[in-house]
Amino acid sequence: MAATACRRGRLTLPAFLIALALAPVVGGRADTSFDTGPELGQRLLRDVVRIEARDLAEHGFGLVVGVDRDDVYIATARHVVARRAPAGLVEPERASHAIAVSFCALPGAPRQLAAMLDGFDGADDDLALLRAPRPSAYVPELKALAPAGKDGVGDQVWQLGRESDCVVVPTPGVIAGRPDTRHTVRVDLHGALGGASGGPLVSGYGIVGLVKRSDNEVIRAHAIAALAARVRALAGPPFLLGEAGNIPPGDPQAAVADLTETLNGYLFAARDLNTLLRQEIVPRPTFAQMVQRYNGSVNRFKAARDKYDGTLQRNWPAGTLPQWQALRERLWRIHLRFFGLNGQSTTTITGTERAPPPVREQMAALEPELAGLQSDIARFAEHLGKRSIDHAELSQ
Structure with a gap:
């Protein structure tokens, strides 16, 4: 023929x-x-969980940073799962005892109960590490992180997760500066609002940070490289995420x-x-x-x-x-x-x-x-x- x-x-x-x-x-x-940034973000939603601290009436998101046979390990913003005393008051932190996580990769699956991991001291940086049972069907996307140096000023980034939705938020923010001495990255995004605390920020090269707080104009996130180093320093939980390998x-x-x-x-x-x-x-x-x-x-x-x-x-x-x-x-x-x-x-x-x-x-x-x-x-x-x-x- x-x-x-x-x-x-x-x-x-x-x-x-x-x-x-x-x-x-x-x-x-x-x-x-x-992939474009949003396309990569869609793939990386597999590593995102939605978190509810029901006894604190708080909610947000988290990033799966590692797994073993029985458990998953989730990094999030600490204020999502623990409440600190107002400024000027000396009171112990109140950690949630009713943390439920749902996996964006497993819609409709039962929620898993999670607990804050002892030994991870992230209070000063608004960070927490959780452990939850690993669903039998759950496999994380390990190619996830932006390489060192690929978080340049002016790069666009997208939020993964907002309010109750496991979505790539369509409006991008722009990295406004290099990480400061507390490893905080500022992202300018008009209309950012809240509801994304603990979720990752992804550029076209991979995850660059973890959202800690936001308002109508600015998102502040913890640099992913600093978070990775902190988790890897612990003896117990594995940090398995590697470079996304995306251009x-x-x-x-x-x-x-x-x-x-x-x-x-x-x-x-x-x-x-x-x-x-x-x-x-x-x-x-x-x-x-x-x-x-x-x-x-x-x-x-x-x-x-x-x-x-x-x-x-x-x-x-x-x-x-x-x-x-x-x-x-x-x-x-x-x-x-x-x-x-x-x-x-x-x-x-x-x-x-x-x-x-x-x-x-x-x-x-x-x-x-x-x-x-x-x-x-x-x-x-x-x-x-x-x-x-x-x-x-x-x-x-």
Whole structure:
């Protein structure tokens, strides 16, 4: 079956590139993701819980920072679960004995009773650490935190959770300054109001802080790096959250990472499939697995194909975008060679576990083009990587 398709339109792959996906893709996310801040926040709601201290008539949110077999460990703002005496009065802190947590990742699941963890002294910084039973169905998202230095002044951040809702609050705030000596980060957000205490703030790079208090103009949050260090210093509870591994599309480094991973992914998948089809014996399970990988690499290429044209034009020398356009056209022509295999050949391969001689000849003829593509990809990746980009100078 001959193949004709619009390069920018939707392409329906032939039978051998779709029907042989005999098993679903298994595994986690790619090493790097390229979500916007709200998209990343939506994923990280899995780590958020809603907290009610019923005997104090308080409510807020918390961030799951670790789990073990039986329990979850939750960081939150201390005033959500404990009440201090008014200024000028010397009275002991009144901790809640009726703390209920509900997991944003498990809507409708029973609430769990939680207790403040002894040994975590966070009163002076309005921080508390809770322990609650771990629901059997609960698995946290461990790729969650912004890397060090990715909480720059002027970056947008989003609240996860407000009032009674497990949501990414759509209006972003803006980081107004570096953490102070108490590790407090100020975020400007008109109309912030309350109801988000204890919940995380997320940027396009990951969680940057834990909300401690807010008013109509400003949110004050505890820097996530300082909170992580504090929890890790304890002997008992684990702190399991690591870097989110996300680069938002507005960061030129997203173009470097996404295009490099996309091109390498396609090259490896195409070479593996080409090598297999140059052999006489083609085991059916191996064929199915390699076709599935190839399909995934093509879909990722289609998603990234035009995505960074503006970024390359704005942030790299003038010849970079034409170089990328030529490279992607060459890759697409190679793809159409795979796409052009006819249905009879693929039926023979799957039925006999052998590649017909014409298929082996086509794949042998394709090998020099794949070698040329590999060289072009290496040159383009080197060209992309040579440009050092300072986070403070990013164009959004």
